[in-house]
Amino acid sequence: MAKNTSGRGRRDLTVKVKTARGRKLSSTRWLQRQLNDPYVQRAKAEGFRGRAAFKIMDLDDKFRFLVPGARVVDLGCAPGGWLQVAIPRINALGEKSGKAVGRIVGVDLQEVEPIAGAEIHQLDFMADGADDQVKSWLGGKADVVMSDMAASASGHKQTDHLRIIALCEAAAYFAFDVLDEGGTFVAKVLAGGAEGELQKLLKQKFTTVANVKPPSSRADSSEKFVIASGFRG
Template identity: 50%
Template sequence: MEKTMTTKTPTRRLKVKLASNKKRTNSQRAWLERQLNDPYVHQAKADGYRSRAAYKLIEIDQKYRILKAGQKVIDLGACPGGWTQVAVERVKSQTNEKAKVIGVDLTEMSEIPGATVFQGDFTEDSTQERLIDLLDGKANVILSDMAAPACGMTDVDHIRIMALIEEAFNFAENVLAPGGAFVAKVLRGGTEADLLKRLKTAFQKVTHFKPPASRKDSAEMYVVGIGFRG
């Protein structure tokens, strides 16, 4: 049974502070307090999403209307599955025979009703070939929430994530249907000029967007390409 799409805006709760615990480091305590005080975390649990990241895609879709019933969607960097869950709801892949949602990640994922998910390295040819086989046609939307492990050096982290975005876009150019959409995570500063130029050539509209669900202290934002020219 499909879960009804949510458009709720998480509300603030009374702030929780943890008691001192010698078994936790300061960073562990800070992370746990942030989780306990994050309204999106609480809303995700209430709505049955696997992660608060689901609301990032919900907010992107509310603004750009990229997900529609009957579409085929590929979700790159899908684990733990919040974006995949939202895609399933919005393209109605549990009830619409034309719709299809495929998710892949380096980390193993548990099954999601209405989607096909598997473990694999997207940068490997074999993984991309499997995605194409499962797709069985052209995709309408390519989503990428992929991110390389951060090393703390801004320039290096930027280069790593840009390499993933470029790989995702190269793949999208081959599998997207005309009119399709592309969404990928970037870091503060946006998409590099050369890739942005390619995106603007390939899509009718290209923009950057930071969803409200993206934490204010996070450097992430998303590049959104709409209207693939084919």
């Protein structure tokens, strides 16, 4: 009878990374986590630019805001994984016969490699006139504003929490300026206690506000996503 080696087999599949001279232990841990992350491996296999693509998939599968014909803005769109997911779902390339054709505009501070079906611009969404510029590119108001942005990590948990909440609030105010009535706002936040004012603001502006941690979000991460739908205009 063959021996049961399933436990040993699982351990053997884990990639171990040695700490190289000059590389921080935290960097080694990050690299090891990346190499052993099934969503990283799946993203590579399916041609997505990052594991974050599966987060927007999970959210849209649950809330259905990326529909054919939707006009979408992706804030902080680099490297483009969310764009890749949205394009076929809103029918931006017109490949779904008989379905409305959507439009998606991605903006980021850095240059992003082009993606067929998306209009990508290098822009600071907090700059004066950015909302009008985006609406002109979109050809009108948006049905969806989504953001997977995160401020650069400082290593101090509470500081990072406050920074991402401030960034999310800025994205929310941008959404108020560009969303059409009935529209949806989707954004990443970090749990930490300072998000109460953001939640209060969103509940004033939208009919429904939900907070979700998608299955593709790492279990040890404090990130969650807010989905605010039914913009009051």
